[in-house]
Amino acid sequence: MLYNKFVKEIFFGSKMRMVIIFTREAFMDCCNDSEKKYVKTKKVMENNLNKESQIKRIALIGNPNVGKSVVFNALTGAYVTVSNYPGTTVEVSKGFINEKDLKCEVVDTPGMYSILPITDEEMVTRRLLISEKPDLVLHVVDAKNLQRMLPLTLQLLEAGQNVILVLNIMDEAKAIGMKIDIDKLSNILGIPVVGASAALNQGIDDIKNLIRRSLEDAA
């Protein structure tokens, strides 16, 4: 009786508002196979962790074309899903690092030049940073253009993010004779810095080690 009244009020209220009740099953029906697998994997990982600790979330941030997606693929491998960010046509990939001592969700964001957004892609990345509050940000830069890219590192730090700086495309930087004092840069910035050549699968284990350490320190 009460239920009928409730349904009447919702569906036939004065403004004839329509409410769509979206059950978990209905949601799963709308997902594609990779999204279903992703949701399932996340559930299994959550169940394997103790109840209090949630899966940590890592966001890959950086200018366009610096190798974020190559780093993302090297870190996550399987269990990846690509979907449009809600309300936009901008694609966001999500995956997991699922190792014995390191379990986290990784989000590959669209390239951005500044956290003050101009393009749709930058707006999505800014929203991901603000609303989804990653536990850790991997700022990926092209080592050859370090000077041009460091202002975004500073913006991320000023915005209170927990940042690791990844100097990617080191192979090309070395080939043109660049020498970067990584320890000095790390001391000046006060954050972990690591060199990598993700396309050659170099430096990926070092990135994982720094992620492990940063997440432990933040816990």
Ligand SMILES: Nc1nc2c(ncn2[C@@H]2O[C@H](COP(=O)(O)OP(=O)(O)OP(=O)(O)O)[C@@H](O)[C@H]2O)c(=O)[nH]1
């Ligand atoms: N030489 C070299 N090339 C790399 C390396 N990492 C990535 N690349 C190349 O850089 C280009 C851009 O890589 P992506 O991973 O698509 O870059 P992205 O940052 O995801 O780009 P957006 O998604 O457009 O922001 C590709 O051609 C990669 O093969 C690297 O370590 N060394």
Ligand SMILES: [Mg+2]
């Ligand atoms: Mg990309």
